[in-house]
Amino acid sequence: MFGKDFQRTYALTDQGVKNVKAGAFWTVIVNLVVMGGIGILYLLMSHFMDTLTENAPLPAAWPLLVMLLVFIVLSLVTHIQQYNATYGLVYGEVKNVRIRLAERLRKLPLGFFGNRDLADLTETLMGDVNRLEHVWSHCLGYLYGSYISTAVIAVALIAYDWRLALAALWGVPVAFALLFGSRELAKRNSEIAKAAGLQASDGIQETIENIREIRATNQENRFLQQLNDKIDHHEKTLIKGELSTGIFVNAASAIMRLGVATTILTGANLILSGKIDFMLLFMFLLVITRVYAPFDQALALISEMFISQVSASRLMEIEDTPAADGTEDFNPAGHDIEFQNVSFSYDNKEVLHDVSFMAKEGEVTALVGPSGSGKSTCARLAARLWDIDGGRISVGGVDVSTVDPEVLLSDYAMVFQDVMLFDDTVMENIRLGRHGATDEEVLAAARAANCDEFVQKLPDGYQTPIGENGSKLSGGERQRISIARALLKNAPIVLLDEATASLDVENETKVQAALSRLLAGKTVLVIAHRMRTVQSADKVVVLSGGKVAEQGSPAELLAMNGIFAQMVRLQTQGQSWTIGK
Ligand code: ADP
DSSP, X not given: OOSHHHHHHTTOOHHHHHHHHHXXXXXXXXXXXXXXXXXXXXXXXXXXXXXXXXXXXXXXXXXXXXXXXXXXXXXXXXXXXXXXXXXXXXXXXXXXXXXXXXXXXXXXXXHHHHHSXXXXXXXXXXXXHHHXXXXXXXXXXXXXXXXXXXXXXXXXXXXXXXXXXXXXXXXHHHHHHHHHHTHHHHHHHHHHHHHHHHHHHHHHHHHHHXXXXXXXXXXXXXXXXXXXXXXXXHHHHXXXXXXXXXXXXXXXXXXXXXXHHHXXXXXXXXXXXXXXXXXXXXXXXXXXXXXXXXXXXXXXXXXXXXXXXXXXXXXXXXXXXXXXXXXXXXXXXXXXXXXXXXXXXXXXXXXXXXXXXXXXXXXXEEEEOSTTSSHHHHHHHHTXXXXXXXXXXXXXXXXXXXXXXXXXXXXXXXXXXXXXXXXXXXXXXXXXXXXXXXXXXXXXXXXXXXXXXXXXXXXXXXXXXXXXXXXXSOHHHHHHHXXXXXXXXXOSEEEEEOOOSOOOHHHHHHHHHHHHHHHTTSEEEEEOOSHHHHHHSSEEEEEETTEEEEXXXXXXXXXXXXXXXXXXXHHHXXXXXXXXX
């Protein structure tokens, strides 16, 4: 009952399962104690009835009265225990599950985050865990305890009088069958509502982020209308979901309660035919209302339980993503990067096939090829942002998949197109390159990256805040900041994605000058877009459709007269057209 499947279905920790078991145990005890109390009440009332009819001596009731008192006290004590077990203990579970998730996130390959919507991830950490918390504390122990105690009570009632027992309890399995039948519907509705919710929050975020462009192009009405539609759609999916599960839950509750009517009917018949006395019917009615009570609470929450399984499976998806861990002991012999027969897939779609090449220390290796041929993927894999499916990637002879990503990355500096800048001062944005660098070191890097000149023109120089994601800076300026960061880090390996963004000639020359300072003596892997870079590279790897089509020095490749030679010809033609205009 509380095995691995149960643990996965509700995303519980080992301790969480223990807590739910304790909650279920105390629920069983509480329900049985209450039933015991009702049994004594029944004996006591029978005794009084006898006293009235047959003048039986009253004092004989004393032991029963004392027992009733004992049961009342027991009931109080066990209720407190149940409360502590179901609510108190389970609350700790929220913390544990969040910590477990955060630990997991820390160890996941960095590529995982590139692929996930961050709103979605936050929703899992906060929203999904909250939703589950309610189920852990209010449902599981209660419901599973009630299953067990009801089974015990049902056996006792059947032994006492099977006709009345059947009349009283037939509704319970029918109600549950109905609910479990509706489970898929509840889950599907919840998935739809969740997707609609994410769309709406994405829409809000997108509108805020792009408000400038939207205003500039007079698209406000259109965007607001789209946003309204998304929010409306979310609301509708929520109402539809609530309504359909509500119908099932209420129908189930009503069916269970029909048991009262059938018990009265059956009981009345049995009394009329002299088979039972009134007191027995009375006791049955008392017992069954007590049997229904815990189920009623559980029923009200059962749709939440089903829906929470969607939350739990989102949590488990994160837990099931293989972690990228490894040794912190990273002592490579030099920093040559070698790809040996590497294959790699995104979402089961293979995008690199049998890729082999070597990027030597002290050399610039250019990756070229049409868009989508796998250049960025190769660069990301070199830094172990993802783990590969087959083959081997090594740095200085050490397989990168055996090294802790944090340790590995300390040997890499990355200058990518989508430079991430933070809403902080220029100084702090550059300092991100190396935690703890002094102001002098930051300034030296900034100068070497040709940042100084434009930073001096900012109102507060290096202390000027640069706006979220550097919105106050031009493309070339942002890139130079990211080069300054890389210079400050001074890592032996540089991964560089040349910007395709059109930089003006002055900016481009400055970026180039900054880059040549950064690249000297390093292992450089560059995703090259400009012929100038390609032709001055020590080695060129031409990718096409995820395979290495050609590799060698630019001169060798030109002599081969293959794809590379053709690309050079095309680009040269392109240039002569521009000049000729
Ligand atoms: P390039 O840098 O040469 O333009 P990429 O390495 O970006 O090529 O892409 C190689 C292939 O992998 C393309 O088909 C692209 O659509 C796919 N791809 C790239 N990134 C992802 C991703 N995060 N998830 C799924 N597919 C991706």
